[in-house]
Amino acid sequence: MIKTGNGLIADFIRLIQRKLVASSLLIAGAGAVIAIVMVGLCAMVLYQSREDALNHTRESLRDIALIAERDIERNFELYDLSLQAVVDGLKDPEVMSLSPRLRREVLFDRAASAKYLGSMLVLDAGGNIVLDSGSDAPRKGNFADREYFTVQRDNPAVGVYVSDPYASRLRGGAPSIALTRRISNSDGSFAGIVLLSVNLEYFHNLFAGLSLGPNGSLSLIGKDGVMLMRHPYDPRIVGRNIKNASTFHHFMAEQEGSFGDTASIDGIRRLYWFRNFPNTPLIIMAAAAEQDIYAAWRRRALTIGSLMVVFGSTFIGLAALLGIQLRRRMRAESELRLLARTDGLTGLNNRRSLGEILEAEWRRAKRSRSVVSLLFVDIDRFKAYNDTYGHQAGDDALAAVARCITNCIRRPADTAARYGGEEFIVVLPDTPTEGASEIAERIRSAISDCGIEHAGSEYGRVTASIGAVSCEPRHDDEVTAVIKAADEALYDAKATGRNKVSLSRV
8 A cells, every 4th residue: 555644654654764875875975985095195105105115224234335346456556566566567577576575665665555455476387485575584384275376376377366354364263265276387377376365354443434324234244145244243154155045046146136035045035236446356235124115114004004093083083973963963854854744743744835735746647638636625613512522522533533534535646634723735736527526425324333423513523524526627727726626515515404515617
């Protein structure tokens, strides 16, 4: 059954409530979307800041590594020139004919007195010391077992050779590396080597002056994978071979580059920048720990992120509160509009909304050339009822009659309204005279069957008289005439005995 009257009003209220809920949810949703967008923008800015920190560190590592590389290359170039000068001097008969003191000064040119240099020696084909930069009378020693000697002996084209770290036998085990060059006879056969030892303290002091953060590292590595020096310094690491480490594979894959990896030495993940020396078989590597790179960024991200979460939550909360307040206001306004159109006692449309309904239905019927019927319902002897039973009983009787009317009109377009006092009007679109008469009789019978006691009525109960009229609209101003005709029909019903339906046709 399709509801009318009170049922339609209830449906209308539920529809309004659903729209209010949808509106408040829309506001809260919009607030959430705005907050999410703001948090997203903040996250994007923080991500870019993180990338900037990484790129800045990479550039810093590159600068530090290049500083160390240039210092080492410059000194190694000087060391190689000293070695070559000795090789050339050994081939000069005039130099070799000088006294031991002069020959030593000419050959070694005070090179061995430079800072961080140990000994500069000339070894014969058997590995014995034949010339010593430290004294006119060479110290005793044989180094034929050293790799820097055997490499030069077995490989004529080696050129300058940089050895792995070793403990110096002439200087009480001081950690050193050797730079050597081959001495050849006129026929190309092996005649010995020139050796210049460099204290590892040189690299230690050089690296210590370059800052890489609390967990950073700076290393000098031979291309055979042997660690020549590492900062922070650990004597146990110097001389270790790392050729099987994943980091070393990166070092050998390119001339220079950057990558992130976990160190095999201490298990700390770092950002690395490395470069292979162009003229020396060495690799310089600078690395910064990721925990140091992102330490300041994490603090900043935590602060900004926390503020954004608080701000976003507050924004969503305010949007939700705004939605709730708006919903309350809209509900109040809707209820006011509903009250303005509804009779508070009966729940039916009031006289104001009846005028709008009549006007709309009249125009529609005029366009479609259909019939509109009106029922004018009036409770019989209602003043006597109020005088006998009181106004509260009279209000209850009005509400009961309204329910009877509502229950008897079943189409969505049918409308009932309280016209004033004990009078009601029912609008029946697309309803001819026969249909209007049937509905009017149904309403009259329903009111009588309620059995509401009325001592002042000739029927002993509350009854109603109904005037019915049907019309096919032709002019806009006919509405008033139709209402007047229905009123006249009602008057006729009352004049001819009450509790009856009287028909009229315009």
